[in-house]
Amino acid sequence: MIFNTMPELPEVETLKRELGQVLMGKRFQSVKIFWPKAIVPLSPARFARELKNRKIESVERRAKIIFLNLDNRKTLAIHLKMTGQLIYYPNHNQGSTLEPAKVEPLILGGHSEDPTKYTRAIFSFIDGSRLYFNDLRKFGWIRLLGPRAIADLHKHHGQEPLAPGFTVSVLGTILDRYPQRTLKALLLDQTIIAGLGNIYVDESCFAARINPGRRGGTLANMEKRKLHHAIRAVLALAIKHGGTSARDYRRSDGARGGFAAHLKVYGRGAEPCRRCRTLIRKIKLAGRGTHFCPRCQK
DNA sequence: CACTTGACCTGTCCGC
DNA sequence: TGCGGACAGGTCAAGT
Numbered sequence: 001m002i003f004n005t006m007p008e009l010p011e012v013e014t015l016k017r018e019l020g021q022v023l024m025g026k027r028f029q030s031v032k033i034f035w036p037k038a039i040v041p042l043s044p045a046r047f048a049r050e051l052k053n054r055k056i057e058s059v060e061r062r063a064k065i066i067f068l069n070l071d072n073r074k075t076l077a078i079h080l081k082m083t084g085q086l087i088y089y090p091n092h093n094q095g096s097t098l099e100p101a102k103v104e105p106l107i108l109g110g111h112s113e114d115p116t117k118y119t120r121a122i123f124s125f126i127d128g129s130r131l132y133f134n135d136l137r138k139f140g141w142i143r144l145l146g147p148r149a150i151a152d153l154h155k156h157h158g159q160e161p162l163a164p165g166f167t168v169s170v171l172g173t174i175l176d177r178y179p180q181r182t183l184k185a186l187l188l189d190q191t192i193i194a195g196l197g198n199i200y201v202d203e204s205c206f207a208a209r210i211n212p213g214r215r216g217g218t219l220a221n222m223e224k225r226k227l228h229h230a231i232r233a234v235l236a237l238a239i240k241h242g243g244t245s246a247r248d249y250r251r252s253d254g255a256r257g258g259f260a261a262h263l264k265v266y267g268r269g270a271e272p273c274r275r276c277r278t279l280i281r282k283i284k285l286a287g288r289g290t291h292f293c294p295r296c297q298k
Numbered sequence: 299c300a301c302t303t304g305a306c307c308t309g310t311c312c313g314c
Numbered sequence: 315t316g317c318g319g320a321c322a323g324g325t326c327a328a329g330t
Contacts (some may be wrong), residue, residue: 008323037306064324081324083308118308137307139324181300190325197323244323266323287302289321 007080009161009195010235010259011243012064015086019131020059022088023068026125027055035120038135039142050144051076051123063157063194067150075150077143083118084133084140091128157194161231166193168228175224179217185286186216187231196231199244199266202291204231206265211297212290213283237262265291 007015028051033044042050055071066086068076078086121133121142133142145153159166159174174193178186187193187201196204205212207230210223219227238244241259244266264274269282269291278295 011323079324081306082322084323135307136309137322137324139306178300185300188324199323 007064007084008197008200008244009061009064010200010238012061012066012080012195013239014243016059016061016066019066019068019086019088022090022129023056023059023131025055025057026127026129028052028123029126030124032122032124033120034116034122035135035138037138038120038133038140039144042144047144050074062154062160063190064197065153073147075145075147077145077150077153078133079141080135081137081139081141083136085135087132087134089130089132091130157190158192159194161193161195162235166228166232168225171228171231172221172224175216175219177216179215181216182212182285183210183214183216183219183227184212184288184290187212188286188288193231195235198288198290199263200231200234200238202266203234203238203264205292206230206297207234209296209298211294212292213285265293267291 031044031048031051033039033047036044039047051070054074056068057071058069060067060069064079066078066080068078070076078084080086118134118136119132120135120138120140123131123133125131133140143149159170174186178192183205184201187196187204188198202212204227208223208227210219210227238259241262244259244263265280268280269289271280272278273280273293273296276293276295278293280291281294282289282291284290
């Protein structure tokens, strides 16, 4: 089973659901660290010692972070950043304690690679199954945190856009509070709304038919309602499709897939708008490549 | 206050 | 074929 994510909220949520199914109740046996920076401030030895024999009691997501809650009130928090992956290998040799499970070749970035080339950590469980943390660009991190640190992480992040509490009026209040910021910058800011990234900000703005360069204070009430609905609809649909592969995502069965085929503007610069055939424009906004239809999005 | 740039890393792609 | 530059799903710090 391969979980390859391009992680924004829908991708991390997909991972959380799938990992929740397989990791619940597993106990860590050993941990190998190949890129110690990924787990600072702990040393690999300390990190492994603290995890040994701990049981995973639940799996959660907040913003773009995955939380593996352990049986000692500590939590393994994982952020995949740009290129992180969590790949689960079930134990194919159930019952055998001598022979480690064979590692299938890993497909990464569309190429067959040495399974360990981008592997920064391997978590082995007592039943012989394993979880690989791969990360080409080494931006991702894994931290073992107590309740206080977890609470701080939560505090650092804003609204969960799919939670019941994220209402039209909450979004309206946000927009009114930052009247001068562009929508693009506002929606990317994790301390305001947590979970949207470059793909889903562009897609949400398109769905709402609002230009991402608009300032928060300029949206009419109807537009606020449309944006609110667009954000939730786009995220929900993307989750339904298991997330987006902008590049070379493969499922365990080798199928391309997910939400990439449903993208309306992201990655479609100079291609015709699916609604009006006008060419999609790509500009730089808030430091990020930004895609929109100049005709549909006012 | 809002925006830009650079940093963290490795890889791909495009133009010359 | 090689080489330099731009760019890539994220986030943080520093400077304008």
